[in-house]
Amino acid sequence: MVRWAILGLLLFSSPGMAAMYLWEEEPASRWRRDFSNSARDARVPLPTTQLDQEKIGEKTTVHDLFDRWVLNESVHGGRGKHYAEVTKDCKGKIELEFSLTPRQWQNPARRKQYYRSIDRLVTKVGWHLLADFGSQLSGREKEGFMRALHALAWQESLWQHYIRYKNWFFVVLSGTSYNVLDDWGITQVARSHGSPNEPLNERFFASKGYCSIGSTLYYGFMEYYLLYMDARSLPCNDSAMDKLLGAYNQYASGFSYCHDDFSEDEKYRAYQTGAMTGFGKHYRNRTWLNKLK
Numbered sequence: 001m002v003r004w005a006i007l008g009l010l011l012f013s014s015p016g017m018a019a020m021y022l023w024e025e026e027p028a029s030r031w032r033r034d035f036s037n038s039a040r041d042a043r044v045p046l047p048t049t050q051l052d053q054e055k056i057g058e059k060t061t062v063h064d065l066f067d068r069w070v071l072n073e074s075v076h077g078g079r080g081k082h083y084a085e086v087t088k089d090c091k092g093k094i095e096l097e098f099s100l101t102p103r104q105w106q107n108p109a110r111r112k113q114y115y116r117s118i119d120r121l122v123t124k125v126g127w128h129l130l131a132d133f134g135s136q137l138s139g140r141e142k143e144g145f146m147r148a149l150h151a152l153a154w155q156e157s158l159w160q161h162y163i164r165y166k167n168w169f170f171v172v173l174s175g176t177s178y179n180v181l182d183d184w185g186i187t188q189v190a191r192s193h194g195s196p197n198e199p200l201n202e203r204f205f206a207s208k209g210y211c212s213i214g215s216t217l218y219y220g221f222m223e224y225y226l227l228y229m230d231a232r233s234l235p236c237n238d239s240a241m242d243k244l245l246g247a248y249n250q251y252a253s254g255f256s257y258c259h260d261d262f263s264e265d266e267k268y269r270a271y272q273t274g275a276m277t278g279f280g281k282h283y284r285n286r287t288w289l290n291k292l293k
Contacts, residue, residue, distance in 0.1 A: 021201075022226045023219070028207045030132060030222070035125050035214030038095035038117075047167045051085060056165060062181060065199075068173060075165050077102030082175030082182060087168050090211030094169050098213050099162040115291035118159045118213075122150050125217045129225060136229070141240065145228065148244045149221050151283040152251075153186050155275075156220070159288060161186040161213040171210055184210045187220020224251050231257040241280070248279045 174183035231246035236258035245259035
């Protein structure tokens with residue numbers, strides 16, 4: 001499930017929407033670290049022909065920021081529909097272990113290896129994040145939060161980030177977001193909000209943190225963590241699950257930190273309900289475990 005950026009007035013007037021975003025103030029060095037220890041694409045030569053000549057799909061340019069592609073089925077192999085080509089922008093930063101070609105993706109053993117690697121990476125990034133912020137969670141709360149990070153990444157992207165076509169690399173976009181920029185990568189972090197010209201997470205977007213799957217995980221997890229630290233202290237969230245859902249309500253919709261606070265607008269309320277239901281379902285069922293077996 002991805003986050004919408006519609007109903008701008010509703011979002012800006014909502015009780016959960018702050019004027020400043022705490023994760024925007026964090027140093028970019030946090031998410032520029034190498035978490036994966038995977039081989040980087042620096043060893044892969046840049047393509048020598050123009051991507052447009054490959055006839056792989058339809059391209060649109062988004063506000064002079066990036067080219068968004070709707071790729072042919074033979075190129076994306078069933079992994080979403082919308083992508084941004086990042087080969088030159090991200091040269092030397094893309095982890096090859098997570099950049100499977102369509103042919104590699106069709107190999108069950110390679111897919112299982114991929115999902116197990118993502119599982120380890122989510123855990124590793126989550127541990128780093130909690131340590132960076134002073135290890136303020138412990139015991140069952142810490143265990144539940146780490147499980148929520150797995151559910152968050154699955155809910156936003158089904159644990160998919162890159163695809164590779166020959167020597168071109170693409171980052172998966174949400175494709176169903178109602179903003180013009182669309183959401184970027186495994187935790188869908190770099191979307192626009194009120195204005196399509198203004199990325200919500202502008203510092204992350206400008207830093208090209210989306211080039212690395214580990215960086216994108218860290219940034220999205222940091223956003224969720226800071227929202228959770230507020231949601232856990234509110235009287236509207238009693239149980240441990242209420243706190244996790246309240247944080248996701250704010251993360252996904254920007255409407256409220258409370259697990260049971262929904263918009264009166266029918267369309268937006270339906271989005272909130274669907275997003276939170278999906279997140280809660282994945283958390284309880286640990287949906288991703290089926291991919292690890």
